[in-house]
Each structure stands twice: as structure tokens, then as C-alpha cells.
Amino acid sequence: MSTLLTRRHRRRAHLPNSQAQSLLFSALPVELRLHIFGLVVVHGSPIPLAAEGPRNGLTLTLQTPGIGGPQVKALRATRLLSLPLTCARAHAEALPLLYGGNTFSVGDPAVVRLLAAGVGALLLRRFDISWTLSNPPSPPPTARSQQPKKSWTASLWRNWGHRGGKSSKEWREWTETWEALARLERLQWLRVELSVSPFWTSGWQEREAEILQPLKNVLREGAHGELNITWERDVQRLVAAEEMLNGWVVDRQVKGL
Numbered sequence: 001m002s003t004l005l006t007r008r009h010r011r012r013a014h015l016p017n018s019q020a021q022s023l024l025f026s027a028l029p030v031e032l033r034l035h036i037f038g039l040v041v042v043h044g045s046p047i048p049l050a051a052e053g054p055r056n057g058l059t060l061t062l063q064t065p066g067i068g069g070p071q072v073k074a075l076r077a078t079r080l081l082s083l084p085l086t087c088a089r090a091h092a093e094a095l096p097l098l099y100g101g102n103t104f105s106v107g108d109p110a111v112v113r114l115l116a117a118g119v120g121a122l123l124l125r126r127f128d129i130s131w132t133l134s135n136p137p138s139p140p141p142t143a144r145s146q147q148p149k150k151s152w153t154a155s156l157w158r159n160w161g162h163r164g165g166k167s168s169k170e171w172r173e174w175t176e177t178w179e180a181l182a183r184l185e186r187l188q189w190l191r192v193e194l195s196v197s198p199f200w201t202s203g204w205q206e207r208e209a210e211i212l213q214p215l216k217n218v219l220r221e222g223a224h225g226e227l228n229i230t231w232e233r234d235v236q237r238l239v240a241a242e243e244m245l246n247g248w249v250v251d252r253q254v255k256g257l
Helices: 003-012 030-041 088-100 109-116 152-160 166-182 198-206 213-217
Strands: 047-049 103-106 126-133 189-196 224-229 248-252
Touching: 030 088, 103 109, 109 126, 109 166, 166 213, 189 198
Parallel strands: 047 103, 103 126, 126 189, 189 224, 224 248
Antiparallel strands: none
């Protein structure tokens, strides 16, 4: 446990919620207590997260005891939540361990954005994101290449347009998800798997550089990123994910090969 984290916990001992009457908090050394808490809230394998309920009522972060609880559908073990919700002091000490010590497995971009906006955002370190995708998000006209597109996918994109419909909404959600990850100051490890339906493979392949552009700013210095994609590289294009995403390991696992 870092010295900084230990100092923060010692400062909390002087707060009104220090639980001085409890032997757990008053007699047990902070280093030993945090080790015990870590055994409870840190899981050895990735923790799958999924949100439920209406979109405007979603929350995946631990709230202050007495103001409601987390609406989490798929935490692997309920014991991960039971300890932090016992009291305010346990919540304050276990929260950095819960968010900073676990790898979170996510399959929904809305979950990523919710976590990045929650109380654990400054503590999150590891993400494993696996998305099954269909049609590629269509960038706004100013972000698209000026080269003429003659393929059937380009025609489809032009027909959808950018008038606030499905196409522009998907692009906004796509970029907001990567922007949310880029705001995670302590993110150290990120694995992303983009599994694309064969019906839409050519669209992703043709616009790979445009679509993956938001990933460029996600990793901070020293962080590690892995990108697994299920389409071949377009040999006619000089710029691809391998050249564009510095600090990432790119693996193309093409379906059917």
C-alpha cells in the first residue's frame, strides 16, 4: 500500500465518522486493516458490470450509506459491495481498493460513461471492454475524408446523413465513450475488443482511421492498451490502427480465418 494512501486513511481517523468506538478502526493498524479490506473487495478475475433500469436512473458507483445503493446487475460477488456499505468509514477506506484494485469487464458503452462520471472515476485503473458492433458510427462531415467514396457502404452512410438521426447519435456516443476513458487519470491498463458483424466489416475496414481516431487520446504516458479487431487491414490505406495508436498493441483476429 502506497505511503500516500496510508496518509490519507490516517487523516480520515480524525474525522467525525472515524468510528473511534470500533476496535476495527481504533485498534487495528491501518496497513493491516487495508490488507483485510483488500481480501474482501479485490477480485482475482475481471468483474463484469452491466446497468439496468431506465437510462436516467442508472448508477454504478457506490453511494453514501443511507442515500440508496448501487444498481448493479452483474457484480460477480455480492461481498464486493457488502463491506463498503456497512458504514461511512468502511466506505471511505474500501472504495479506493474496490475501484483501483479490480479489472472491470464492460460490454456497454453507457456503463463506461457512467463509471467515468461517478465517485470512483479518479480511482479506476483497469478496464476490459468487449463490444459486439454492427454498423460503424458515422463521423460528422467535417471529420470525414474528402476523398470520394464509391462503395456501397459509403452510399449507405450518405443516405443516413447527419441530421440528428441514428447515425449522428451513434457517433456522439462513440466519441463520448472514449472521451470518458481519457478523463480517467489513473487508467493504467485497457483492453478493447471490437467484434464486428461480417455484414458491416467492409464499413469498419474502409473508415478505420476515422472511426478509431478517438482512441488516440485515451492512454496517458506509461499506460498499456490492447486493441483486438475482427477485420483485415485495408492494404490500400497507408494509415491504420497500427501506425495511429501509439502505445497500443493491435491484434487482428479476422473471423472465419
